[in-house]
Amino acid sequence: xxxxxxxxxxxxxxxxxxxxxxxxxxxxxxxxxxxxxxxxxxxxxxxxxxxxxxxxxxxxxxxxxxxxxxxxxxxxxxxxxxxxxxxxxxxxxxxxxxxxxxxxxxxxxxxxxxxxxxxxxxxxxxxxxxxxxxxxxxxxxxxxxxxxxxxxxxxxxxxxxxxxxxxxxxxxxxxxxxxxxxxxxxxxxxxxxxxxxxxxxxxxxxxxxxxxxxxxxxxxxxxxxxxxxxxxxxxxxxxxxxxxxxxxxxxxxxxxxxxxxxxxxxxxxxxxxxxxxxxxxxxxxxxxxxxxxxxxxxxxxxxxx
Amino acid sequence: xxxxxxxxxxxxxxxxxxxxxxxxxxxxxxxxxxxxxxxxxxxxxxxxxxxxxxxxxxxxxxxxxxxxxxxxxxxxxxxxxxxxxxxxxxxxxxxxxxxxxxxxxxxxxxxxxxxxxxxxxxxxxxxxxxxxxxxxxxxxxxxxxxxxxxxxxxxxxxxxxxxxxxxxxxxxxxxxxxxxxxxxxxxxxxxxxxxxxxxxxxxxxxxxxxxxxxxxxxxxxxxxxxxxxxxxxxxxxxxxxxxxxxxxxxxxxxxxxxxxxxxxxxxxxxxxxxxxxxxxxxxxxxxxxxxxxxxxxxxxxxxxxxxxxxxxxxxxxxxxxxxxxx
Ligand SMILES: Nc1ncnc2c1ncn2[C@@H]1O[C@H](COP(=O)(O)OP(=O)(O)OP(=O)(O)O)[C@@H](O)[C@H]1O
Ligand SMILES: [Mg+2]
Numbered sequence: 001x002x003x004x005x006x007x008x009x010x011x012x013x014x015x016x017x018x019x020x021x022x023x024x025x026x027x028x029x030x031x032x033x034x035x036x037x038x039x040x041x042x043x044x045x046x047x048x049x050x051x052x053x054x055x056x057x058x059x060x061x062x063x064x065x066x067x068x069x070x071x072x073x074x075x076x077x078x079x080x081x082x083x084x085x086x087x088x089x090x091x092x093x094x095x096x097x098x099x100x101x102x103x104x105x106x107x108x109x110x111x112x113x114x115x116x117x118x119x120x121x122x123x124x125x126x127x128x129x130x131x132x133x134x135x136x137x138x139x140x141x142x143x144x145x146x147x148x149x150x151x152x153x154x155x156x157x158x159x160x161x162x163x164x165x166x167x168x169x170x171x172x173x174x175x176x177x178x179x180x181x182x183x184x185x186x187x188x189x190x191x192x193x194x195x196x197x198x199x200x201x202x203x204x205x206x207x208x209x210x211x212x213x214x215x216x217x218x219x220x221x222x223x224x225x226x227x228x229x230x231x232x233x234x235x236x237x238x239x240x241x242x243x244x245x246x247x248x249x250x251x252x253x254x255x256x257x258x259x260x261x262x263x264x265x266x267x268x269x270x271x272x273x274x275x276x277x278x279x280x281x282x283x284x285x286x287x288x289x290x291x292x293x294x295x296x297x298x299x300x301x302x303x304x305x
Numbered sequence: 306x307x308x309x310x311x312x313x314x315x316x317x318x319x320x321x322x323x324x325x326x327x328x329x330x331x332x333x334x335x336x337x338x339x340x341x342x343x344x345x346x347x348x349x350x351x352x353x354x355x356x357x358x359x360x361x362x363x364x365x366x367x368x369x370x371x372x373x374x375x376x377x378x379x380x381x382x383x384x385x386x387x388x389x390x391x392x393x394x395x396x397x398x399x400x401x402x403x404x405x406x407x408x409x410x411x412x413x414x415x416x417x418x419x420x421x422x423x424x425x426x427x428x429x430x431x432x433x434x435x436x437x438x439x440x441x442x443x444x445x446x447x448x449x450x451x452x453x454x455x456x457x458x459x460x461x462x463x464x465x466x467x468x469x470x471x472x473x474x475x476x477x478x479x480x481x482x483x484x485x486x487x488x489x490x491x492x493x494x495x496x497x498x499x500x501x502x503x504x505x506x507x508x509x510x511x512x513x514x515x516x517x518x519x520x521x522x523x524x525x526x527x528x529x530x531x532x533x534x535x536x537x538x539x540x541x542x543x544x545x546x547x548x549x550x551x552x553x554x555x556x557x558x559x560x561x562x563x564x565x566x567x568x569x570x571x572x573x574x575x576x577x578x579x580x581x582x583x584x585x586x587x588x589x590x591x592x593x594x595x596x597x598x599x600x601x602x603x604x605x606x607x608x609x610x611x612x613x614x615x616x617x618x619x620x621x622x623x624x625x626x627x628x629x630x631x
Binding site for chain 2: 206
């Protein structure tokens with residue numbers, strides 16, 4: 001088990017290096033730079049500024065220097081928000097994004113799981129078609145459309161919930177829903193089809209032949225097997241939630257990591273963007289590892305080693 | 306002695322498929338007597354399994370059962386799933402053809418066995434394991450504590466089948482339906498499983514229905530045999546009557562295709578003879594006798610007129626135009 005975790009973390013290093021290199025090069029080839037807004041700056045001052053952040057050196061050299069710093073745990077200072085280091089900004093945004101993301105993911109699992117199971121148990125009923133239609137729309141309609149619609153309806157017309165900002169739990173309701181909906185839709189479909197397949201299997205027939213109650217059969221015999229494809233999907237789901245949070249935090253003006261990412265990209269705040277990219281990539285890698293370990297617990301046939 | 310415990314009358318099983326209706330079982334009537342072991346034989350697809358799945362309300366979603374199957378004065382086919390759940394797993398139990406996929410992969414054996422006692426005998430979660438262990442030990446399964454902590458995939462095929470049997474015996478059922486309990490197993494394990502069933506027959510009051518391809522197994526364990534072909538009964542008799550004097554050409558074919566040490570049934574070269582041809586398509590059955598296209602002794606009317614199932618001498622019932630000739 002420990003060996004498995006260590007091996008997986010070692011494999012993560014080349015992945016992270018590739019991610020860093022790719023984003024670094026892409027970002028630096030994009031036109032513009034961090035000091036464009038300070039137009040009219042004396043050329044000498046501009047030069048000094050650039051050399052202070054090593055921006056005067058060739059990109060490959062910058063990249064190597066950056067990787068060297070990262071290996072020492074230093075993500076550097078933010079160029080635009082001069083009073084903060086990138087690590088400080090990350091730790092400011094993290095609680096917001098984490099609480100948002102975990103809630104959205106839990107909601108997606110719970111709601112998607114229940115809807116999918118219900119649809120599978122009532123296959124080809126009106127409820128089944130309703131769930132599948134909703135789920136299809138959930139997949140098709142992007143969250144940047146869903147979010148404003150939710151805001152308009154619950155925030156503006158009904159005036160029930162705040163439309164933006166960060167404060168109490170009520171501020172989180174709309175963003176969490178907007179973030180979770182596409183995942184609810186995907187998980188419901190996954191859950192439905194795998195549940196239908198499991199319900200047809202021989203061991204479910206055995207369970208019926210034993211005279212067990214339908215509830216027990218679904219919960220104890222079918223669910224642990226039917227949930228496995230959903231667990232496998234958790235990795236992509238987490239990546240989806242992270243991507244979604246970048247958009248949702250912007251729409252609802254939430255001070256999360258995703259918001260800093262957008263701001264950083266607009267300002268060409270290279271260290272900030274790179275720091276967040278590394279953070280997101282690391283989060284996806286660690287979460288995938290956790291998912292695989294969880295999978296091993298649920299399926300006794302898979303021994304994690 | 307001959308007190309019926311399970312009676313099927315006019316039992317039919319039909320499946321709706323995109324290509325039309327498949328009649329897996331048609332107008333089947335039989336009885337199982339108390340303490341008796343009834344063998345059911347027939348080629349693959351003759352409707353043996355579906356007959357008993359229908360009786361226990363376990364047909365696939367596209368299947369429907371008609372007729373009656375009477376147990377303790379009630380028609381099992383009319384019962385709600387809730388009512389059925391008080392009977393199946395408790396009074397009537399079934400061992401399935403495929404022990405390899407028939408056990409829940411993510412549950413420990415002890416839990417899978419224990420939940421039967423919890424469901425039917427109201428045992429508590431803490432009391433069930435001891436009772437399970439007692440039974441498993443009595444069935445002489447080696448190393449029982451360890452085995453009960455295992456998951457199905459950690460057990461051999463034979464061990465899984467024995468666990469299945471144990472599961473079916475926990476509540477000391479009135480009827481045990483064993484659907485090809487030995488098919489997937491190698492010969493030595495087969496012998497162990499059969500020994501187990503033989504002991505059950507000798508030492509308990511449980512009536513047994515044994516579905517099998519293996520006529521040798523029938524000869525060893527059963528009192529009476531029913532031969533099925535294309536969803537119908539074609540012959541039924543006491544084991545001795547059937548083995549020494551098979552009447553239906555299909556039964557004869559089955560016996561001839563059975564390996565024996567003192568071979569006097571196979572053809573002159575001493576090879577086994579298989580029945581030529583294929584069972585009919587259950588979607589559009591020929592008008593006459595379903596076996597006619599493959600029958601060596603076929604007559605003209607066999608193709609147009611279905612032979613009725615009639616009572617013959619002794620316990621025998623037979624559906625064939627020929628009989629009387631031989
Ligand atoms: N869900 C289903 N839909 C359509 N046809 C089915 C379905 N289930 C079973 N059948 C058909 O019913 C017929 C009888 O099947 P059954 O399982 O009773 O055969 P069997 O006598 O037990 O054979 P075997 O010895 O192979 O187990 C087969 O032709 C099978 O194809
Ligand atoms: Mg069968």
